[in-house]
Amino acid sequence: MSNFFSALGDIFTNESLYRNAIIATVVLLFAASGEVVAEKAGTINISLEAMMLAGAYAAAVGQGRAGVWGGLGMAAIAGLVVAGVQANMSHRLSADQFVVGLVLNVLVLGIVGFLVGSNEPASHIVERTKVPVLAEVPLIGPALFDQPWVLYLVYPLVPAIWFLVYRTRWGLEVRAIGEDPNASDVSGLSVNKLRRQTIYLTGMVAGVGGGYFLYARSGRFEDSLIGGRGYIAIAAVIFGGWTLKGTVAGCVAFGLVGSLVLTIPSLGYQAIDPAFLAMAPNVVTIVAMTMFAKRVRQPAALARPFIRGLK
Amino acid sequence: MTSTHDDHVGGERSSPPAVELIGITKHFGQIVACDRVNLTLRRGQIHGVLGENGAGKSTLMKVLIGLVLPDAGEVRLHGRTVQITDPVNASAHGIAMVHQHFSLVEALTVWENVALGDVGRLDHRHIRRRVGEISEHYGLHINPDDRIADLPAGMRQRVEIIKCLRRDPEVLVFDEPTSVLSPSESEFLFAALRRVVTEGGKAVALVSHKLPEILSVTDEVTIMRDGRVVQSGSTGGTHASALAKAMVGRSVVLRREHAAFGVIETDGDQPVPEVAAPRRPAATEPALRLIDLSAIGRDGRVLLGGLTLDVYPGEIVGVAGVEDNGQRTLGDVLSSLANIESGQVLVNGVEVATGKAGAMAKAGIAVIPEDRHDSGCVLDFTVAENLFIADPDRVSRRGLINMATMRAKATQLIEQFSINCTGPNAPMWSLSGGNQQRVVMARELSHSPKVLVAAQPTHGLDVGAIEYMSDQLRNAAVAGVGVLLISTELEEILDLSDRIVVIYNGRIIGEMPKSEVDIARLGLLMGGATSDATTTIGGSGD
Numbered sequence: 001m002s003n004f005f006s007a008l009g010d011i012f013t014n015e016s017l018y019r020n021a022i023i024a025t026v027v028l029l030f031a032a033s034g035e036v037v038a039e040k041a042g043t044i045n046i047s048l049e050a051m052m053l054a055g056a057y058a059a060a061v062g063q064g065r066a067g068v069w070g071g072l073g074m075a076a077i078a079g080l081v082v083a084g085v086q087a088n089m090s091h092r093l094s095a096d097q098f099v100v101g102l103v104l105n106v107l108v109l110g111i112v113g114f115l116v117g118s119n120e121p122a123s124h125i126v127e128r129t130k131v132p133v134l135a136e137v138p139l140i141g142p143a144l145f146d147q148p149w150v151l152y153l154v155y156p157l158v159p160a161i162w163f164l165v166y167r168t169r170w171g172l173e174v175r176a177i178g179e180d181p182n183a184s185d186v187s188g189l190s191v192n193k194l195r196r197q198t199i200y201l202t203g204m205v206a207g208v209g210g211g212y213f214l215y216a217r218s219g220r221f222e223d224s225l226i227g228g229r230g231y232i233a234i235a236a237v238i239f240g241g242w243t244l245k246g247t248v249a250g251c252v253a254f255g256l257v258g259s260l261v262l263t264i265p266s267l268g269y270q271a272i273d274p275a276f277l278a279m280a281p282n283v284v285t286i287v288a289m290t291m292f293a294k295r296v297r298q299p300a301a302l303a304r305p306f307i308r309g310l311k
Numbered sequence: 312m313t314s315t316h317d318d319h320v321g322g323e324r325s326s327p328p329a330v331e332l333i334g335i336t337k338h339f340g341q342i343v344a345c346d347r348v349n350l351t352l353r354r355g356q357i358h359g360v361l362g363e364n365g366a367g368k369s370t371l372m373k374v375l376i377g378l379v380l381p382d383a384g385e386v387r388l389h390g391r392t393v394q395i396t397d398p399v400n401a402s403a404h405g406i407a408m409v410h411q412h413f414s415l416v417e418a419l420t421v422w423e424n425v426a427l428g429d430v431g432r433l434d435h436r437h438i439r440r441r442v443g444e445i446s447e448h449y450g451l452h453i454n455p456d457d458r459i460a461d462l463p464a465g466m467r468q469r470v471e472i473i474k475c476l477r478r479d480p481e482v483l484v485f486d487e488p489t490s491v492l493s494p495s496e497s498e499f500l501f502a503a504l505r506r507v508v509t510e511g512g513k514a515v516a517l518v519s520h521k522l523p524e525i526l527s528v529t530d531e532v533t534i535m536r537d538g539r540v541v542q543s544g545s546t547g548g549t550h551a552s553a554l555a556k557a558m559v560g561r562s563v564v565l566r567r568e569h570a571a572f573g574v575i576e577t578d579g580d581q582p583v584p585e586v587a588a589p590r591r592p593a594a595t596e597p598a599l600r601l602i603d604l605s606a607i608g609r610d611g612r613v614l615l616g617g618l619t620l621d622v623y624p625g626e627i628v629g630v631a632g633v634e635d636n637g638q639r640t641l642g643d644v645l646s647s648l649a650n651i652e653s654g655q656v657l658v659n660g661v662e663v664a665t666g667k668a669g670a671m672a673k674a675g676i677a678v679i680p681e682d683r684h685d686s687g688c689v690l691d692f693t694v695a696e697n698l699f700i701a702d703p704d705r706v707s708r709r710g711l712i713n714m715a716t717m718r719a720k721a722t723q724l725i726e727q728f729s730i731n732c733t734g735p736n737a738p739m740w741s742l743s744g745g746n747q748q749r750v751v752m753a754r755e756l757s758h759s760p761k762v763l764v765a766a767q768p769t770h771g772l773d774v775g776a777i778e779y780m781s782d783q784l785r786n787a788a789v790a791g792v793g794v795l796l797i798s799t800e801l802e803e804i805l806d807l808s809d810r811i812v813v814i815y816n817g818r819i820i821g822e823m824p825k826s827e828v829d830i831a832r833l834g835l836l837m838g839g840a841t842s843d844a845t846t847t848i849g850g851s852g853d
Contacts, residue, residue: 168433169426169429169431169433172423172426172427175419176416176419176427179416179418180415180416180417180418182414183415183416184416184427186410186414187414187424187428187474188398188399189427300417
């Protein structure tokens with residue numbers, strides 16, 4: 001038993017546990033902070049995965065030509081392109097948003113796989129930048145403030161999204177159309193246009209998130225880089241009960257579990273099969289979702305297309 | 312959107328009217344919704360637009376607020392011809408509509424809803440203050456920080472009105488504003504409306520099919536029928552039966568109106584006149600027995616608290632009560648849509664399994680559901696499909712529907728119940744509300760049921776359709792069906808029932824035969840108070 005506790009102590013005092021947890025959390029945050037806006041407006045944006053992957057690939061290609069900032073810009077554009085398809089298919093042509101999302105995920109994976117084979121991307125890792133003073137805090141200091149600088153972009157992003165949703169007219173309209181599109185329409189809001197805008201926003205933010213993940217994590221682009229994190233980000237939004245605060249908590253929880261999966265074997269603890277551990281994030285996701293899904297109230301018009309005259 | 316209409320105030324009488332609709336014509340396919348309709352709205356006046364469902368009054372109003380573009384005709388505001396292309400454009404012209412079904416987002420607060428549809432920076436302090444000012448000015452008291460979901464219908468309508476007034480419109484359109492309100496809420500609404508008209512100098516159009524409302528509130532009235540204006544003039548010089556006649560194009564027996572006025576004027580000491588009421592036969596066995604029904608909602612709320620009730624063949628039992636006292640659950644249980652905690656349902660002495668899909672219908676309980684769009688019919692199916700959807704066996708063999716038989720039988724029912732449609736293949740949505748209700752009625756009665764449950768059967772229907780439905784219920788009773796009429800409209804209950812019971816908090820707390828109706832006691836019971844020692848109610852008032 002004492003072995004078990006010393007092992008726990010080992011694991012939870014390990015600096016790289018927190019470092020990896022933050023890296024994993026932040027990629028979810030980029031995706032989920034956009035997703036929560038789209039969902040508040042009434043779209044379950046399944047193509048989040050495709051947006052991130054497209055962003056990561058564009059970041060890989062763009063860095064070589066225009067540096068990291070250029071790469072991030074291209075990542076945003078790549079995410080926006082995927083978002084353009086999702087938004088216009090589901091909120092202009094009223095195609096089923098899930099079908100469109102799933103098709104995009106498969107399609108983008110295929111395209112990226114094909115392109116990667118033809119031009120070999122090099123290493124893209126961005127070196128760490130230490131924030132003075134803050135990085136000296138034990139354990140979480142280095143994890144939060146001694147990271148590649150692209151990670152720091154998420155710190156202003158989350159409050160900015162909060163302000164956008166809860167303090168601006170646009171945010172009020174977004175919340176209204178996700179709850180009652182008919183009433184919003186009657187009030188003079190352009191429901192489908194607003195929904196498209198939320199998806200564009202999600203696409204850009206998720207694209208940047210994909211780019212960040214490439215630069216901060218491995219530096220090497222593969223088509224498995226995102227590996228289902230788009231879906232986990234969607235789960236984080238549900239876990240968070242469609243609030244931004246809850247979504248952040250969800251991202252942290254899923255990020256921490258993901259990091260444990262890496263840290264436990266690397267410290268030499270082999271009691272649990274690494275392959276079994278790798279399943280943990282998904283199991284946690286399912287358990288969390290069944291626990292929380294019933295308790296919280298989702299936007300009333302979530303996943304329902306808006307067509308005038310139809311209820 | 313600040314309008315600059317202040318220069319129009321004063322000297323109004325001689326200036327051109329606020330709104331003139333001239334020769335408005337609108338076709339929907341082959342149907343003429345509006346046929347060269349003229350309508351004039353003046354400042355400082357309430358103009359009633361009266362008509363049956365499908366008379367074209369809603370279309371006309373939609374033209375005014377830009378939801379429908381007319382095929383022909385002209386819209387003039389203050390004498391100037393304008394093109395109203397969409398609701399935003401209408402709002403810019405100072406025209407606002409208070410909708411029949413509220414345009415409020417329930418999850419948002421009052422002030423957030425008021426701010427919806429504006430442009431520019433979101434200044435919550437300013438909007439809150441403005442809500443306060445308007446509510447003060449017109450006596451529409453409301454807390455700007457309340458969530459809509461927590462407010463009752465009357466309060467929601469106040470928000471709706473404030474939302475309109477905030478943009479300072481010159482013309483306000485009210486579409487069936489009292490359909491969801493209690494009598495006292497309606498009274499309050501009309502008092503506020505009067506203030507809006509006199510103090511604010513607005514022009515108001517009030518769309519309604521309630522005659523007493525039009526008579527007591529409006530200054531002028533326009534009556535529409537089949538897309539045309541059949542009468543227009545000052546309200547003062549007319550009376551209820553003249554309006555009703557113009558509206559339906561024939562004399563209707565205004566039993567309901569008499570009953571309504573009887574309630575108000577005689578205070579109950581004069582019983583409502585009997586109109587061909589079926590006599591209760593000396594049947595010993597009830598057609599329907601409900602014994603101690605209890606049901607609890609998913610949120611733990613008591614929906615039915617030991618409801619016991621018998622309905623004998625050939626009688627109409629009216630369940631009176633204020634909305635949300637278990638009526639809906641009672642209807643759901645009898646449609647096999649809700650599960651009960653305990654209790655029994657017996658049809659002709661045989662117990663029926665509750666909560667088992669279709670069991671009630673099989674046992675002989677026909678239901679005209681409360682919400683015909685939700686559970687009464689499938690709007691995208693044809694009339695014929697809707698007529699046989701509950702029991703396709705009657706038009707099919709070995710699981711294959713015989714289309715010819717279905718059409719033939721449907722045609723027969725369409726004739727028998729005088730359903731006004733283009734044929735058995737007409738899509739259900741193309742029918743007016745009254746005709747949709749006839750389809751539901753035809754389907755349910757063609758099963759030769761033992762019990763007929765009618766939940767709010769005339770809700771949202773016009774005078775002619777109400778008369779028809781009432782006759783059908785009476786005929787069913789005469790034919791020996793036990794009829795259970797669940798309604799929140801007391802006039803309807805008084806008009807039709809042989810026996811009246813009062814439901815309160817999911818229980819029957821009082822009963823009286825029609826001959827002994829005591830309005831005062833009925834009112835007390837509906838409010839949950841007992842008027843005599845023999846009746847007790849659960850829960851003490853605090």
